[in-house]
Amino acid sequence: MWILGIDTSCDDTGVGLVQDGRVVVNRVASQTLLHQVYGGVVPELASREHVQVIDGLVEAVLAEAGLVPAKLDRVAATRGPGLIGALLVGFTYAKGLAFALEKPFVPVHHLEGHIYAALAEHPEVTPPFLALVASGGHTHLFEVPCWGQYRQLGATLDDAAGEAFDKVARLLGLGYPGGPAIEELARQGEAPRVPLALPLQGQEGFNFSFSGLKTAVARALEQGYAPADIAARFQQVVVEHLAQVVVRAARYTGLSTLLVTGGVAQNAALRARLQEAGLRLLFPPKGLATDNGAMIALAAWHIQKAPPEALLVPAAAYLPLEDPSTSAGRPAR
Numbered sequence: 412m413w414i415l416g417i418d419t420s421c422d423d424t425g426v427g428l429v430q431d432g433r434v435v436v437n438r439v440a441s442q443t444l445l446h447q448v449y450g451g452v453v454p455e456l457a458s459r460e461h462v463q464v465i466d467g468l469v470e471a472v473l474a475e476a477g478l479v480p481a482k483l484d485r486v487a488a489t490r491g492p493g494l495i496g497a498l499l500v501g502f503t504y505a506k507g508l509a510f511a512l513e514k515p516f517v518p519v520h521h522l523e524g525h526i527y528a529a530l531a532e533h534p535e536v537t538p539p540f541l542a543l544v545a546s547g548g549h550t551h552l553f554e555v556p557c558w559g560q561y562r563q564l565g566a567t568l569d570d571a572a573g574e575a576f577d578k579v580a581r582l583l584g585l586g587y588p589g590g591p592a593i594e595e596l597a598r599q600g601e602a603p604r605v606p607l608a609l610p611l612q613g614q615e616g617f618n619f620s621f622s623g624l625k626t627a628v629a630r631a632l633e634q635g636y637a638p639a640d641i642a643a644r645f646q647q648v649v650v651e652h653l654a655q656v657v658v659r660a661a662r663y664t665g666l667s668t669l670l671v672t673g674g675v676a677q678n679a680a681l682r683a684r685l686q687e688a689g690l691r692l693l694f695p696p697k698g699l700a701t702d703n704g705a706m707i708a709l710a711a712w713h714i715q716k717a718p719p720e721a722l723l724v725p726a727a728a729y730l731p732l733e734d735p736s737t738s739a740g741r742p743a744r
């Protein structure tokens with residue numbers, strides 16, 4: 412079964428091709444340079460750029476696999492959440508393609524795409540497990556009791572973890588995306604030199620908070636601490652905060668398997684810290700952690716049947732993952 416997956420939820424056009432649950436092609440057209448001068452994503456520019464590149468990107472992905480469109484069995488696209496104008500480009504394009512080919516269209520929840528990315532190389536893994544989605548737009552912790560069911564244990568109360576990396580990188584005069592830039596600078600710094608406190612200390616829930624940390628970084632800069640030391644301590648605090656919450660959730664639920672996905676899952680310090688926690692860890696393979704189309708096709712592969720009237724399903728900027736109508740299930744084998 413060949414599935415084409417499209418993600419245009421934010422500022423990257425992602426198109427991927429999956430055959431029987433295996434990623435064959437995965438291409439992302441990055442808009443980073445377009446938005447860089449504005450210091451953040453400009454929604455209208457993002458939508459227009461998606462319109463410009465999507466057709467060529469789909470053609471290139473199919474050509475790379477040597478596949479004619481008629482060979483596709485399903486066309487999938489991110490339904491939400493995300494920037495509505497950006498979402499609509501990929502979602503509507505995918506609907507049109509599916510309709511023209513007379514093939515099923517599969518709407519996919521973006522976070523479910525991230526979760527299936529972490530399972531890409533582990534077909535043997537089955538629920539129950541915990542899933543931490545930490546990206547530029549999201550920081551959520553889910554308990555997944557069985558395929559297609561998601562119970563949100565906690566989420567960020569303010570900024571997303573990746574957003575915190577991006578904002579702190581800007582304060583430190585580093586480029587976008589901030590995560591890799593901070594990770595590199597942190598290697599030259601000494602974390603103990605900078606007094607940044609762990610967020611939400613003494614609270615027992617499973618939520619996260621990163622905006623106070625960003626303010627504390629601004630203060631540390633004013634006080635004259637070295638950028639490399641600040642980067643090292645900031646990263647250490649984010650990693651420790653994420654790790655403490657997921658370890659608490661593992662104890663609370665009795666679950667010992669943890670998926671870590673989204674752009675922040677690429678962070679080596681986070682991976683190293685979690686390795687100490689005694690959990691079975693699953694991370695997305697290279698190229699599948701940040702937003703991409705293949706993860707959407709992977710999630711669509713897990714949906715038993717395309718929903719009836721799928722062409723009438725609307726895109727949605729706000730879309731909780733707990734809503735059962737949006738979820739995937741077992742593989743369609």
Ligand code: KG4
Nearest residue numbers: 546547548573588589590674675678701702
């Ligand atoms: O998953 P993604 O494409 O974003 C959303 O879906 O929103 O991930 C991008 C985010 C950015 O905020 C970026 O700074 C962060 O992931 N990121 C990292 C690393 N690589 C990317 N954060 C920490 N360490 C990294 N190595």
Ligand code: ZN
Nearest residue numbers: 521525546702
């Ligand atoms: Zn994402």
